[in-house]
Amino acid sequence: MRAAALAMALIGSLGGQALAETLVATTSTNVVEISSNFSGTDIAVFGMIERDRATVSRAEPYKVAVQLFGPKETVMTRRKERRAGIWVNATSRVHADVPSFYVVLTTDPIADIATPETLKRFQVGLANLLLPQKIVGGIDVEGGNPEFREAFIRLKSQAGLYREVANKVEFLTPSLFRATIPIPANVPIGRYRVQIVLFQEGLSLAEHSSDLVISKTGFEQLIYDLAFSASLVYGLGTVILALVIGWIGSVVFRRD
């Protein structure tokens, strides 16, 4: 009796995980170009849940998380402490290979989407984000000093670079959903990953990932390239520009 129940459960979970739902998704664009009037933008994500005949009908509704991960970066978080009466940067921790940008949009409050283990596996939500901290002799993947982890997330959130938005993935039909990812003006450039995960009954059913490129374009790209690859020319050019403007000013407003 017990063995039979176990077998049933096993078949059920296999069916749920491997065969049942598949996820098809697309973004409104896969290249975001930053031009001189760029002040942020939105990326629309559409997703469709496809079910085959073998799919078991379940009572619980689907839950979806749409996430955008920015290019990885290594960041030092510094803490000011009082030394000899003044506040100076005294202690620090380094977070290695963390996303420079992160947004998650979900159908429900994050804690209600799946089990804590599943949320952690897909890094859904700021609390479950993997932020490895460098420690003496290696890297602490499990988070390291919690105060620095918290401060890092807080500063990133204040800068608009880390965000979690609940209840912002909406179902248009029982199987078609839509989400709008907000991209702020100070977004870092580079390759991004859009990840969509479908959950039900606390577990993940399907996952879909795609790439997104955020890059400067035209004039902005030219200036940025010049500043880094031909920095001497760039510096001289800036000085010449300054001299010309100063000269024009002294000619236009000549008073003697």
Add this chain to the structure above:
Amino acid sequence: MQLYLPIAELSVNIFTIFGMGAAVGFLSGLLGVGGGFLLTPLLVFSGIPPAVAVSTVTSQIVASSASGTLAYWRRKSIDWKLAGFLVVAGSLGSVLGVQAFRYLRVKGQLDLVISLCYVVFLGGIGLLMLIESARALRAANANKPVEIKKPRHHGWIHGLPFKVRFHRSRLYISALPILALGLFIGFLGTLLGIGGGFIMVPALIYLLKVPTGVVIGTSLVQILVTMAVATVLQAATNHSVDVLLGLVLMVGGVIGAQFGAQVGSRLRGEHLRALLGILILAVGARFALDLVMAPSEPYSLWTIEQGNAP
């Protein structure tokens, strides 16, 4: 109208930045100072990364001091030989300043050193100017001629070797204090993103006894060249000069300075100096307050390495 700054990597309102440039330009025209000590903190306060603010203001000072230098050149009130000595030492100071800037930035102590320097130099100079102009005002109100201290002979300065003759300034003094002054201002100006005129001018008058007629023009030449060197070096080593931000500030600054100069010509010198003293002191006090008060956010982030892929 939003403008995306390619080096600062953020979007700013072009009119806000233009307004800041014009307002600081107005004050600098009014009071006869560069205004870097106001513009840099103002930009940092409005969200521009400190490194970008310091380097970009450097380029803005090139534009405003070029304008000023040309005006003084036409009036022939520049001691070119003295300026040459200051410029050579100043450029070397600028080279050292950029290295110090880079080192302190990596160590995470750049903001602290900038704040301390602002407190010490702005506080000190502001206080001196305020005391001096208060004395002058009181004397003027009492209808007494202003007591001018007889320039005492600085024994130690005149005892130094390597004496050089400066015809335009009618001076025969050692080159050493001139070079030291140029080096110091070049270093400090580059590190702090200021021209340093408010230190240079009193030093030339009181320490080296340069005639007031050529002081401002000569100091402008020194500022122009050291800031030009600093701009190129900041661009080459720290990649932190934002040319678009600089352009908006330059145009705003040059226009504002003209109106400031017009208003300034109608005000009394002692009033202007008192005003400048208060302004300098206020900025210094603001930095002092930030150093001693518990910060609302003790943490800060510093990107060590920026990747390209997730």
